[in-house]
Amino acid sequence: MRNKLLLVLSVLVIASMVLAACGAPAATPAPAAPAPATEEAAEAAPTEAPAAEAPTEEAAAAPTEAPAEEAAADTGVSLTIWADEQRAPILETLGDAFFAQTGVKLVVVQKAIGDIRSDFITAAPTGSGPDIILGAHDWIGELNASGLLAPVELGPNAANFAPNAVQAFTYTDGKVYGMPQATENIALIYNTDLVPTPPTTFDEVKTMSADIKAAGTLYGFLRQVGDPYHYYPIQTAFGGYIFGQNADGSYNAEDLGLNSEGSVAALTWLDSMYADGLLDRNANITGDLMLSAFQNGDAAMIISGPWAINGIKAAGVPYAVTNIPAGTQPGAPFMGVQGFMVNAFSKNQLLAQTFLQTFVATDATMQAFFDQDPRISAWTPVADKIEDPDLKAFSEAGKVAQPMPNIPAMNSVWGGQGDAITLVETGKLTPQEGADQAQSQVSTAIAGQ
Amino acid sequence: MSAATQKVPGGAQAPPGAAPTSILGLILRILALALIDGITIWLVYQMVFDGYWPLAATLALVTIWVNIVFLSGRFYPLRYVAPGLALMVIMVLYPILFTFYVSFTNYGTGHLVTKELAIEQIESQTYLPPDATIYQWTAYRNPAGEYKLWMVNPNDPTDVFTVVPGQEPVARTGEPPAELEGFTQIPTNQLFGALGALSSLTFGVKPDSAFQVSQTALGQAAQYEQLYVYDPAQDAMINQQTGEVYYNVNGTFTSESGATLTPGFAAVTGLQNYVRLFTDPTLSSTFLQVFIWTVVFALLSVLLTFVLGMFLAIVFDVPEMPLRAPLRSLLLIPYTIPAFVAVPVWVGLLNPQFGVISQMIAAITGGWVPAWFSDPMWAKVGILLIQTWLGFPYMFVVVTGALQTLPNDIYEAADLDGANAWHKFQRITLPLLLVTVGPLLVASFAFNFNNFVVINLYNQGGPPMPNVPTPVGYTDILATYTYNIAFGAQGTQDYGYASAITMMIFLILFIITQFQFRFTNMLEERGRNV
Numbered sequence: 001m002r003n004k005l006l007l008v009l010s011v012l013v014i015a016s017m018v019l020a021a022c023g024a025p026a027a028t029p030a031p032a033a034p035a036p037a038t039e040e041a042a043e044a045a046p047t048e049a050p051a052a053e054a055p056t057e058e059a060a061a062a063p064t065e066a067p068a069e070e071a072a073a074d075t076g077v078s079l080t081i082w083a084d085e086q087r088a089p090i091l092e093t094l095g096d097a098f099f100a101q102t103g104v105k106l107v108v109v110q111k112a113i114g115d116i117r118s119d120f121i122t123a124a125p126t127g128s129g130p131d132i133i134l135g136a137h138d139w140i141g142e143l144n145a146s147g148l149l150a151p152v153e154l155g156p157n158a159a160n161f162a163p164n165a166v167q168a169f170t171y172t173d174g175k176v177y178g179m180p181q182a183t184e185n186i187a188l189i190y191n192t193d194l195v196p197t198p199p200t201t202f203d204e205v206k207t208m209s210a211d212i213k214a215a216g217t218l219y220g221f222l223r224q225v226g227d228p229y230h231y232y233p234i235q236t237a238f239g240g241y242i243f244g245q246n247a248d249g250s251y252n253a254e255d256l257g258l259n260s261e262g263s264v265a266a267l268t269w270l271d272s273m274y275a276d277g278l279l280d281r282n283a284n285i286t287g288d289l290m291l292s293a294f295q296n297g298d299a300a301m302i303i304s305g306p307w308a309i310n311g312i313k314a315a316g317v318p319y320a321v322t323n324i325p326a327g328t329q330p331g332a333p334f335m336g337v338q339g340f341m342v343n344a345f346s347k348n349q350l351l352a353q354t355f356l357q358t359f360v361a362t363d364a365t366m367q368a369f370f371d372q373d374p375r376i377s378a379w380t381p382v383a384d385k386i387e388d389p390d391l392k393a394f395s396e397a398g399k400v401a402q403p404m405p406n407i408p409a410m411n412s413v414w415g416g417q418g419d420a421i422t423l424v425e426t427g428k429l430t431p432q433e434g435a436d437q438a439q440s441q442v443s444t445a446i447a448g449q
Numbered sequence: 450m451s452a453a454t455q456k457v458p459g460g461a462q463a464p465p466g467a468a469p470t471s472i473l474g475l476i477l478r479i480l481a482l483a484l485i486d487g488i489t490i491w492l493v494y495q496m497v498f499d500g501y502w503p504l505a506a507t508l509a510l511v512t513i514w515v516n517i518v519f520l521s522g523r524f525y526p527l528r529y530v531a532p533g534l535a536l537m538v539i540m541v542l543y544p545i546l547f548t549f550y551v552s553f554t555n556y557g558t559g560h561l562v563t564k565e566l567a568i569e570q571i572e573s574q575t576y577l578p579p580d581a582t583i584y585q586w587t588a589y590r591n592p593a594g595e596y597k598l599w600m601v602n603p604n605d606p607t608d609v610f611t612v613v614p615g616q617e618p619v620a621r622t623g624e625p626p627a628e629l630e631g632f633t634q635i636p637t638n639q640l641f642g643a644l645g646a647l648s649s650l651t652f653g654v655k656p657d658s659a660f661q662v663s664q665t666a667l668g669q670a671a672q673y674e675q676l677y678v679y680d681p682a683q684d685a686m687i688n689q690q691t692g693e694v695y696y697n698v699n700g701t702f703t704s705e706s707g708a709t710l711t712p713g714f715a716a717v718t719g720l721q722n723y724v725r726l727f728t729d730p731t732l733s734s735t736f737l738q739v740f741i742w743t744v745v746f747a748l749l750s751v752l753l754t755f756v757l758g759m760f761l762a763i764v765f766d767v768p769e770m771p772l773r774a775p776l777r778s779l780l781l782i783p784y785t786i787p788a789f790v791a792v793p794v795w796v797g798l799l800n801p802q803f804g805v806i807s808q809m810i811a812a813i814t815g816g817w818v819p820a821w822f823s824d825p826m827w828a829k830v831g832i833l834l835i836q837t838w839l840g841f842p843y844m845f846v847v848v849t850g851a852l853q854t855l856p857n858d859i860y861e862a863a864d865l866d867g868a869n870a871w872h873k874f875q876r877i878t879l880p881l882l883l884v885t886v887g888p889l890l891v892a893s894f895a896f897n898f899n900n901f902v903v904i905n906l907y908n909q910g911g912p913p914m915p916n917v918p919t920p921v922g923y924t925d926i927l928a929t930y931t932y933n934i935a936f937g938a939q940g941t942q943d944y945g946y947a948s949a950i951t952m953m954i955f956l957i958l959f960i961i962t963q964f965q966f967r968f969t970n971m972l973e974e975r976g977r978n979v
Contacts, residue, residue: 075642102641121942125562125712128498142942145559147570147712153665226911283802284822284908293803344570351644354667408558415920415933419913426823429915441920444731 075103079351080130081340082120084113086373087134087181093368098359104351117143124148124345131346132356137168137337140177141408150344151175155357165378167249168337168403174248178339179356180378181369185333186230186305187397188325192318194220194300202237202269202327205301209278212300220278222299224287226422228414229334230303231270233324236402237331238266242413243405253409256443258417259435266327267424267431274425281427294319303333306375309390321393323400335401337378409446416441482519486512507543511535545955552722552948556715560700560945567714568679568686571702575661575673576690582608586662586670587625588640588647589632596643597632598652599625600660600670612652612660677710686710715945722949731919732934738914743926744961746832746904747897751890753837758844759882763874766852777849784842792906795835823912825923832907832924839903840893844886851885852878880972887969891962898958901928927954 083091088110095106109130111119117139123129125148143149152169154161154176165180190198194212199205209220224230228242235241239262244255257263273279285293291308293299295315302308303324312319324331340360342352359365366379370386376395377383386392404410420438423429429437489512496505518524518531554560562570577583582602589597595613599621602608610618611629627634635643644667652660652670663669677686677695686695686702695702695709700716703709726732764770765777783791798806799821807818819827855878863873883890904910910922910929921930931954935947 073639075639077642077645102638104641121561125566142558144711146561147567148561151665155666280802282818282820282823284800285802286796289800289803347649348645349664350648350662350667351641353665354641354644357667419911419920419922422823422911422913423915426820426912428823428912433915437916441918444918445920448729448731 073103074099074105077103077348077351078105078107079132079348079355080107080109081132081134082109082111082116082130083134084116085110087369090365090368090372091134094359094365098355104355106355120343121146121148124343127345129343129345131343131348131352133341133343134181134338135178135341137165137178137180137339138404138406138410140169140171140341141406141410143341144171144177145408148344149177150342150346150349151177152179152340152342153353153357154179155353155361157357157361160361160380162378162380162383164335164401164403165337165339168335168406169339170250172250172407174250178337178341179360180337180339181360181366182338182373182375183378183398183401184305184336184338184375185394185398185401186233186303187321187323187333187394188301189294189304189308189312189319189321190301191294191297191299192320194297198320198322199301199325200323202234202325202331205325206269206273206276206278209273209301210276213278217300218298219293219300221273221301222279222285222290222293223303224285224290225283225425226418227287228417228421230287231266231417231421233303233331233333234270234327235263235266237325237327237329238262238269239328240264240266242417243407243409251405251407251410253407253446256439256446258413258420258442259432259439262328264431264435267421267434269327270421271424271427271431274427279425281425306391306394321390321397323393323397330400332400332402333397334404335398336404338375339378412445413442416445478519482516486516503547504543508539511538548948548951551944552952553717553719553945554715555700555718555721555943555945557943557945557947559711560713560715562712562714564700564714564716567712570712571677571686571710572675572679574676576676577671577673578690581671581673583663583669583671584660585668588635588643589629590635590643591632595632596647596650596652597629598647598660598662598670599629599634612658614650614652615654617654618658718945722946725946726949726953735914735917735919735921735930739921739925739927739930740957742829742924743898743928746829746836746924746926747894747900749833750836750840750897750900751893753833754840754893755844755848755886755890757837757841758846759848761841762845762848762852763878766849780845781842783838784846788839788902789906791839792835792903795838796907799831822908825912828908828912828924832903835907836897836900836903843893847886847889848882851882854885855881883969883972887972888966891965891969894965895958895962898926898961899928899954900926901932904929927957 081091088108091106091108095108098104098106113135116133116135120129120133120135121143125146129148140149154166158166161180162183165183166176168183169176169178169180171177188198194217195208199208205221212220232242240260241257241262243251243253244257246252274281287304290299290302291304291311294302294304294308295312295317297317309321324333340356342349342356346352361379363379363381366377366382370377370382374388374391376386376391376398383395386395417438419441420429420434423437424431424434489508493505493509496502496508512535515531515535518527582604584600584602586601587599589599589611591597597611597613599611600609600618607622609621609623611621612618625634648662648664650661659672660670661673663671675689677688679685680687683694684697687693688695693704693706693708695704697703697716699718699721701709701713761780765773765780770776798804801807801818801821807821811818819830821827821831859877860873863877868876904924904926908922908924910925910933912924913920913922920933925933931947931950935943935950
């Protein structure tokens with residue numbers, strides 16, 4: 001009995017070992033200790049003949065003078081980057097050139113943009129995160145609060161980045177936490193049949209809307225209910241603001257302006273659009289409804305972003321893109337910036353930084369990103385060459401754009417401000433009451449952080 | 450019963466200590482166990498690597514227990530329940546206990562990592578003294594894999610030296626040669642692969658000539674100094690540059706002036722989350738209103754779906770009904786469409802301006818349309834309408850099944866007594882049905898109590914309430930409301946607080962369902978008397 005049990009156990013253990021051994025290689029994490037692997041690979045190199053692709057660009061900041069004409073041997077080192085489905089293919093192509101020149105493998109993991117942040121938050125502290133992520137600049141508040149990001153050095157060509165895009169990635173400590181790749185902002189899109197000359201002020205928007213409606217179109221200007229993001233240019237046009245800015249351009253969470261005079265004036269204008277019957281208090285216009293109303297010719301003017309253009313083109317409505325109208329001052333939309341961030345827990349930070357400086361911050365790479373995914377490039381040599389009239393117009397409207405605040409306090413704004421706008425739009429609160437409620441709810445939420 | 454069989458523990462079927470089964474059975478069992486053990490070892494290896502110690506330990510213990518149960522004849526009877534018990538421990542008990550534990554910590558944004566990791570990360574920060582020189586380096590490597598740096602001071606061309614880890618620098622002159630005392634200059638196409646190794650090394654000897662390469666700019670090196678040092682005696686971080694002391698305050702190193710260091714770490718904060726839950730004025734002022742609507746929402750969802758489902762089931766139970774089978778199948782359609790598709794479609798149909806349903810209502814009423822999304826009452830009606838549509842097929846199926854089990858003789862007896870259809874339904878069908886479906890109604894209630902998806906998809910809990918201290922809507926239920934508090938409005942991922950809220954919702958739901966089960970037990974007793 002005892003012998004038998006022993007036999008059974010040993011068979012079991014052996015079987016487990018075999019299975020575990022089969023399973024283990026897949027589990028081995030990618031970024032291993034580089035030194036020993038480097039040696040073995042370097043010695044084994046001559047027997048291997050990597051694809052003889054002529055290097056297109058010499059590494060700009062390379063400190064050595066050794067020639068690099070021949071393709072590099074596999075060094076056994078890899079760099080992991082998480083990117084969305086739009087930009088992962090570009091990075092994969094770039095990875096081939098990178099490997100040919102440096103012998104370092106670029107592992108590109110494609111993830112939905114929404115998953116990159118949450119997965120990174122989970123993975124980075126355990127050491128199994130990527131070396132680089134590609135994401136939006138307003139993530140850095142939350143990621144920095146947990147100490148997950150390392151400051152990024154923009155390298156010798158830093159001057160080529162659009163200054164406001166770099167500003168967007170600058171945190172309250174004055175350091176830059178991302179290398180900008182593309183920027184995004186909203187603008188006024190109008191139906192050229194219904195609106196021959198675009199409005200330059202929000203008062204004009206109102207009078208035009210009244211005329212257009214009188215002429216039989218359902219809406220002149222249409223916007224989605226609530227939604228602080230698309231409301232922000234209206235708010236700023238009347239002198240309102242969310243956070244005050246410090247002298248260096250960073251946002252000050254102490255200075256909350258949701259019920260400032262300008263913010264109330266903006267809500268008052270919006271309320272008057274409903275009060276005059278130019279918008280419908282109960283219509284519950286969502287973003288999708290707003291776009292389809294524009295596509296059907298039921299709305300003459302909307303505020304939206306470059307993502308709306310494809311649908312509008314497909315619908316065949318004659319349209320044009322122009323600057324946000326002014327109230328007491330030009331309306332400033334939020335600017336969102338996409339860029340590369342470096343994991344503070346990465347063991348390969350210098351490699352990651354060098355990769356970004358010498359392989360990403362180049363005309364060729366930035367142009368490739370733009371060709372694949374036409375967003376306004378944060379790399380001015382590429383942005384200056386944009387031919388597309390719509391993108392040019394969005395870029396023009398973005399000249400006054402303000403970076404979306406990257407401080408954690410901004411996350412507290414969306415709920416309270418959105419509710420207040422909705423309550424004013426549906427006629428449940430006066431503009432002053434709505435602004436006061438937003439101010440008190442948001443400041444309570446910030447205090448509770 | 451003989452004395453021999455009495456000694457056997459575990460009942461009449463348990464075999465005595467002798468060989469339990471055939472060889473084939475034994476081999477199959479061992480193979481199955483080997484497979485499970487192999488998977489477990491792989492998972493535990495993964496988890497330990499990722500730092501999930503408690504889960505790894507639980508999994509290992511459960512697997513060892515399963516092995517013992519299946520290999521030792523003594524625990525033979527346990528083999529029937531072992532798989533179920535093992536899964537229950539891993540899938541149900543462990544998550545509950547883990548949530549309970551997390552509710553006593555401040556795990557969340559800013560407190561994601563362990564203390565060891567936080568200290569390591571903070572101690573890895575360096576600073577450059579103001580008078581320090583930034584050198585430019587050229588890297589060398591020898592066949593043994595050791596590294597050497599050729600350093601040049603860009604401001605002083607005569608300040609040139611080489612340095613290896615652990616030795617004093619050696620002064621040099623001229624340009625960096627290709628070969629140097631057994632070391633070879635690393636060519637550009639090999640350099641990138643060596644950066645990880647180079648940046649992990651300290652070249653030279655501490656404290657006066659310890660050089661590190663820059664972590665951010667290629668080709669730079671300097672005498673970086675460690676910025677923070679952890680002092681275990683004070684449980685504090687000390688800034689080496691300014692001497693400022695950062696004490697551990699609930700998982701964040703905080704100086705006396707209030708400055709903090711990142712990352713913070715997850716710390717046990719005792720009852721803090723619960724205290725906050727019960728004393729938060731923004732929460733207590735709206736909690737009751739949200740709670741009442743949650744109960745109403747869950748109750749009405751169950752009631753309406755049950756009434757409609759039962760009505761249709763009884764109608765379709767009549768054998769004379771034409772096209773019974775195809776119609777029954779058609780009625781199941783709402784159940785097959787996932788809520789995340791069905792709800793947005795309904796939202797579109799109900800839209801007061803463009804929605805088909807609203808346009809039909811406008812045609813009947815002459816222009817008036819319910820404000821489905823901006824009026825609190827109509828928003829609630831709209832949600833219950835969708836809930837009923839989504840949920841009735843389930844009740845329809847359940848009741849159709851239950852109806853088949855009702856005995857015919859009772860109805861025949863009722864006919865003889867001259868009962869009409871309503872009486873039969875009221876006195877026979879309904880009580881007997883409730884016996885069968887009662888527990889399902891309780892389960893349905895519990896599900897709808899936390900039905901986050903439908904609420905969030907309909908109107909994100911809106912329309913918003915005016916004059917409240919925290920963003921909350923009229924159709925928010927406890928689940929969406931607290932989700933916004935733990936993950937939305939505060940702008941952080943506060944898992945600790947969310948866990949505390951979860952425990953409270955669990956408690957509330959537990960109490961309510963206990964009452965409901967008592968009620969269904971009562972029904973069961975009444976059912977026996979029919």
